[in-house]
Amino acid sequence: MGMFATNFTGVDWAIVGVYILGVAAFGVWVNRYIHNVADYMVAGRSAGTALNVATFLATGLCLVTIMYSAIDGFDKGFAFMIVAVIAMIIGLFIGSTGFVVRRLRAAKLTTLPEYFQLRYSRRVRVAAGTICALAGILNMGLFPKMGATFITYSTGLGATGEAAVVTQDSKAKEAADSKAEAAKADAARKAAIAKRELIVNIVMTIIIAIVLVYTVTGGMVAVIVTDYIQFVLLALGLGIGLYCCLASPELGWDKIVATWSKRRGEAAFNPVHEGSYGWFWVVWQAIHFGAAALCWAPEASRTLTAKDPETARKTFLYGSPGAFIRLAIPALFGIAAFVFVAQHADLAKHFRGMVLRDEGTGADQAVPLMIGKIVPAGLLGLMMAGMVSALMSTHDSYFLCWAAVITRDIIVPLRGRELADKEQIRITRIAIVLIGIFLLVWGVWYELPASVWTYMATTGSVYLCGSLVILVGGMYWKRASSAGALAALLGGLASVPIVFLPKWFTQSSVLTGQCGLANYALCILLFIVFSLLIPDKPQPATQEARP
Amino acid sequence: MSGWITFWKWACIVGVGSYFVLVLCIIPFGAWDILKLFRDLDRAGKAPPEEK
Numbered sequence: 001m002g003m004f005a006t007n008f009t010g011v012d013w014a015i016v017g018v019y020i021l022g023v024a025a026f027g028v029w030v031n032r033y034i035h036n037v038a039d040y041m042v043a044g045r046s047a048g049t050a051l052n053v054a055t056f057l058a059t060g061l062c063l064v065t066i067m068y069s070a071i072d073g074f075d076k077g078f079a080f081m082i083v084a085v086i087a088m089i090i091g092l093f094i095g096s097t098g099f100v101v102r103r104l105r106a107a108k109l110t111t112l113p114e115y116f117q118l119r120y121s122r123r124v125r126v127a128a129g130t131i132c133a134l135a136g137i138l139n140m141g142l143f144p145k146m147g148a149t150f151i152t153y154s155t156g157l158g159a160t161g162e163a164a165v166v167t168q169d170s171k172a173k174e175a176a177d178s179k180a181e182a183a184k185a186d187a188a189r190k191a192a193i194a195k196r197e198l199i200v201n202i203v204m205t206i207i208i209a210i211v212l213v214y215t216v217t218g219g220m221v222a223v224i225v226t227d228y229i230q231f232v233l234l235a236l237g238l239g240i241g242l243y244c245c246l247a248s249p250e251l252g253w254d255k256i257v258a259t260w261s262k263r264r265g266e267a268a269f270n271p272v273h274e275g276s277y278g279w280f281w282v283v284w285q286a287i288h289f290g291a292a293a294l295c296w297a298p299e300a301s302r303t304l305t306a307k308d309p310e311t312a313r314k315t316f317l318y319g320s321p322g323a324f325i326r327l328a329i330p331a332l333f334g335i336a337a338f339v340f341v342a343q344h345a346d347l348a349k350h351f352r353g354m355v356l357r358d359e360g361t362g363a364d365q366a367v368p369l370m371i372g373k374i375v376p377a378g379l380l381g382l383m384m385a386g387m388v389s390a391l392m393s394t395h396d397s398y399f400l401c402w403a404a405v406i407t408r409d410i411i412v413p414l415r416g417r418e419l420a421d422k423e424q425i426r427i428t429r430i431a432i433v434l435i436g437i438f439l440l441v442w443g444v445w446y447e448l449p450a451s452v453w454t455y456m457a458t459t460g461s462v463y464l465c466g467s468l469v470i471l472v473g474g475m476y477w478k479r480a481s482s483a484g485a486l487a488a489l490l491g492g493l494a495s496v497p498i499v500f501l502p503k504w505f506t507q508s509s510v511l512t513g514q515c516g517l518a519n520y521a522l523c524i525l526l527f528i529v530f531s532l533l534i535p536d537k538p539q540p541a542t543q544e545a546r547p
Numbered sequence: 548m549s550g551w552i553t554f555w556k557w558a559c560i561v562g563v564g565s566y567f568v569l570v571l572c573i574i575p576f577g578a579w580d581i582l583k584l585f586r587d588l589d590r591a592g593k594a595p596p597e598e599k
Binding site for chain 2: 030033048049050051052053054078081084085088221224225228231232235239242253257261265266269270318321322324325328329332
């Protein structure tokens with residue numbers, strides 16, 4: 001078998017194709033249940049606990065989640081799994097106490113920024129909506145590219161450029177004597193990579209188009225119902241992948257642990273070790289995951305779709321093992337891929353070459369390649385259908401949530417009057433299509449950063465730092481004011497420049513961790529100082545009721 | 548280091564085990580919830596405006 005060839009066959013393509021078309025058709029069919037804007041945006045607030053847990057987990061487990069966890073697992077080893085433990089602990093805490101989520105659901109909101117208008121003012125709602133949508137759509141910009149990379153290498157489409165890569169390796173010795181030949185080999189390699197990316201972009205366009213069709217027509221009802229199907233398939237896909245990793249004669253738990261112990265020592269297992277992430281990064285992640293669970297619109301919207309506050313609480317409680325799994329199993333794929341590459345001389349040579357050319361560690365290629373090679377045909381199709389599910393289930397939720405925020409929290413408040421349900425649904429549908437178009441353009445042209453997770457955490461911080469502070473402060477501190485809320489939201493923008501800093505900074509977990517924590521501290525400080533300096537004017541008795 | 552290795556081993560066993568138990572529970576109950584959701588939405592759609 002060639003270096004980039006996998007076990008993916010025509011049967012596997014058929015399984016994936018039937019699944020995608022089936023889900024899309026089902027999503028369009030549920031359009032018959034949409035009667036008003038609440039049905040469209042929060043599924044009539046009727047989702048039961050089991051369904052809400054399924055959709056909560058399917059939304060959180062995107063193909064990009066799988067990729068960034070696998071990349072960090074490949075680069076840092078078991079230490080990355082501390083993030084999975086943090087996510088589970090936060091789920092258990094919110095799920096057992098109902099912290100924030102009970103009150104949010106009791107307020108009967110459609111989007112989170114609506115709460116900011118009820119508690120603070122319309123200006124805070126519009127500011128939160130704008131920053132939330134901007135951060136969210138930028139954050140989502142990486143999804144198609146990551147999904148494309150996974151599909152390319154696990155299905156064997158990556159073999160398109162194999163001849164050129166091999167040619168380049170064999171010509172390397174001759175290149176010293178003949179610069180022309182070296183240039184020719186390099187041009188062939190680049191052409192092959194361009195061809196491979198073109199194929200992937202076409203596949204991605206088709207998938208995004210299908211998601212757009214059923215999300216635009218069926219709204220949240222379609223999202224929830226298709227998320228359920230995707231949850232089942234995802235569980236199957238992750239189970240197959242995990243079994244193949246642990247049962248493979250080349251891998252297995254003991255071999256994986258022994259290889260990492262030998263190569264990296266304690267840093268591979270201890271997340272606070274000086275050769276690993278360090279304390280700052282770990283504490284930042286703990287706060288960040290808490291903020292995301294409460295404020296990140298696609299996840300937070302599951303609080304709002306629950307049929308009552310108790311269901312909202314239970315969603316987090318029962319979903320906590322899933323919060324662990326969604327990061328831990330993909331990280332294990334990355335950890336296993338590191339061992340897999342180390343055992344194959346041709347792969348080790350290829351990935352070492354990438355490091356030498358400053359093209360990253362190649363973790364984004366290594367993980368899907370390993371999966372494509374160790375999972376047998378037939379099962380690989382089922383697993384890929386699960387992975388495509390991961391891609392679709394997150395895209396649909398993100399499309400709908402950001403579009404709903406744009407409609408409900410920017411357009412409607414700025415127009416100053418409530419729009420009819422049909423008009424709101426029409427604007428939301430237009431916003432979904434526009435986000436889809438942006439995503440395709442951004443996904444095709446944007447170059448992947450070296451650390452995907454750092455990029456995502458940083459773009460997320462733009463909104464999460466400010467919104468967490470004003471959400472919790474608004475619920476539990478009586479003196480919180482609109483001026484304080486606006487200042488805290490704007491303080492979150494301090495994370496924007498980090499995205500543009502050089503690699504030596506963004507790749508340092510210590511520096512990014514310190515900056516992340518400093519941004520939360522800045523938002524808290526601004527919130528307290530401005531709330532005390534500029535308190536809200538007393539409201540007439542009839543307007544004092546707050547959720 | 549051996550402490551960390553043991554910790555990750557048990558974290559994986561407990562996490563993966565509880566997740567697949569959860570999956571087995573959610574599959575039937577989730578399907579039931581979907582049918583109930585359709586029923587509720589259908590009923591709300593047919594109800595007169597003041598009842599929605």
